[in-house]
Amino acid sequence: MKDLAIYGAGGFGRETALLVQQINAISPRWKMKGFYDDGLKIGQTIDKWPVLGGIREALQLTVDTDIVVAMADPVTRKSIVEKLNNKNVAFPTIIHPTCQTGDDNNQFGKGCILTAGTILTTGIKLNDFVIINLLSTLGHDVVVGSYSTVMPGCSISGNVRIGECTMMGTGARILQNLTIGKNCKIGAGAVVTQSFIDDKTIVGVPAYEK
Ligand SMILES: CC(C)(COP(=O)(O)OP(=O)(O)OC[C@H]1O[C@@H](n2cnc3c(N)ncnc32)[C@H](O)[C@@H]1OP(=O)(O)O)[C@@H](O)C(=O)NCCC(=O)NCCS
Secondary structure (H helix, E strand, O other): OEEEEEEOOOHHHHHHHHHHHHHHHHOOOEEEEEEEOOOOOOOOEEOOEEEEEOHHHHHOOOOOEEEEEOOOOHHHHHHHHHHOOOOOEEOOOEEOOOOEOOOOOOEEOOOOEEOOOOEEOOOOEEOOOOEEOOOOEEOOOOEEOOOOEEOOOOEEOOOOEEOOOOEEOOOOEEOOOOEEOOOOEEOOOOEEOOOEOOOOEEEOOOOEEO
16 A cells, blocks of 8 residues: 655644545555644644654655645645655545546546545546535536635536636535636635636625625
């Protein structure tokens, strides 16, 4: 089994450790080594896993290791990935056993995390390092840009395009055929009924620019 570590020992990182255990319980795939986290002390224990270090230690890895960067904030996740330039490190896409991954033609980049109860249909493309969190649904032909995060309970309708590094807050919905730019923040509970360009914070029902 290949070594695996999780970058980020916060709430989502700990949930991701659970996700890895749930995958392993069905079909053993990884040996979980622990967490990397720049804000914690080496050797400290988080849940039952040790903190292995921060970026410096991850860059010194000499054993082939899968690292899952499990920080929900898109900008933080991108900055860690860009620093993790070590030929021994790979970024698997990890998928909870209860995720409905949809049609075989769906495309998933590297480093994605699809958690429990997520449902995807057909013609979908997730670029690299996308997070689709608990119980979210993606309709036909949705495209999600790299590093974007879909928080729990979101609904993305058919033909929606979401740019890079956009965060969709919990319980938000996007109606069909719309485009949301990069670096946007969609507020929890928003219902998005029109397209928005890059760098917008969007809240409310119907959603408006804040
Ligand atoms: C929209 C959001 C990104 C804005 O965050 P922010 O930039 O820090 O903004 P603030 O919290 O300072 O709020 C700015 C304004 O937007 C309003 N607002 C914030 N979130 C809102 C939401 N979801 N719906 C409606 N209005 C919202 C605030 O009341 C405030 O209004 P005011 O200017 O009239 O006082 C954030 O509130 C949000 O919804 N994040 C999603 C978090 C999430 O889904 N977490 C799940 C973890 S698993």
